[in-house]
Amino acid sequence: xxxxxxxxxxxxxxxxxxxxxxxxxxxxxxxxxxxxxxxxxxxxxxxxxxxxxxxxxxxxxxxxxxxxxxxxxxxxxxxxxxxxxxxxxxxxxxxxxxxxxxxxxxxxxxxxxx
Amino acid sequence: xxxxxxxxxxxxxxxxxxxxxxxxxxxxxxxxxxxxxxxxxxxxxxxxxxxxxxxxxxxxxxxxxxxxxxxxxxxxxxxxxxxxxxxxxxxxxxxxxxxxxxxxxxxxxxxx
Numbered sequence: 001x002x003x004x005x006x007x008x009x010x011x012x013x014x015x016x017x018x019x020x021x022x023x024x025x026x027x028x029x030x031x032x033x034x035x036x037x038x039x040x041x042x043x044x045x046x047x048x049x050x051x052x053x054x055x056x057x058x059x060x061x062x063x064x065x066x067x068x069x070x071x072x073x074x075x076x077x078x079x080x081x082x083x084x085x086x087x088x089x090x091x092x093x094x095x096x097x098x099x100x101x102x103x104x105x106x107x108x109x110x111x112x113x114x
Numbered sequence: 115x116x117x118x119x120x121x122x123x124x125x126x127x128x129x130x131x132x133x134x135x136x137x138x139x140x141x142x143x144x145x146x147x148x149x150x151x152x153x154x155x156x157x158x159x160x161x162x163x164x165x166x167x168x169x170x171x172x173x174x175x176x177x178x179x180x181x182x183x184x185x186x187x188x189x190x191x192x193x194x195x196x197x198x199x200x201x202x203x204x205x206x207x208x209x210x211x212x213x214x215x216x217x218x219x220x221x222x223x224x225x226x
């Protein structure tokens with residue numbers, strides 16, 4: 001089955017701790033994205049990457065870091081500087097070129113700061 | 115700052131009725147829009163894409179784009195309880211379709 005996987009499904013982080021969220025896709029998509037969704041809110045872009053070894057900041061990049069060493073993988077590190085207590089983190093991917101090419105989303109990681 | 119605005123709802127409609135969801139946008143240059151459906155606790159899934167003025171129909175769903183008035187709407191005919199979800203409107207920005215800006219979503223509740 002082709003798709004996007006995210007782990008863990010639930011993540012509890014202690015204050016002062018850094019954690020890394022995994023995102024893997026086997027769709028052969030070039031572009032990958034990380035969004036944060038706060039309760040009752042829309043999606044806001046954290047980081048995105050259109051090609052291996054290159055990525056750009058989105059609207060709310062502070063307190064986060066990413067890497068793109070492989071086409072299939074785009075992990076997100078939430079650092080202790082990120083103060084948002086509870087959020088739903090969504091990874092997405094899309095193929096590039098040739099039209100609008102929708103973004104496909106993974107199942108998400110629900111993150112809580114203890 | 116480009117914005118996409120939606121009424122948060124909830125919009126409550128009886129089963130079998132037409133649900134009308136609206137989205138307004140601030141950037142006159144926006145040419146196309148996506149409608150995503152998100153069930154509670156789940157990730158969004160694309161249900162419609164529209165890029166030209168007028169209507170686009172897909173089964174029970176019709177998207178309507180009015181560029182002069184800067185709004186896009188989604189109509190759901192014969193609403194079913196399974197349509198109860200949050201509907202997110204999104205527009206590309208920054209050139210091409212690489213990045214999307216999302217509205218906050220409208221929660222739809224279809225009651226039997």
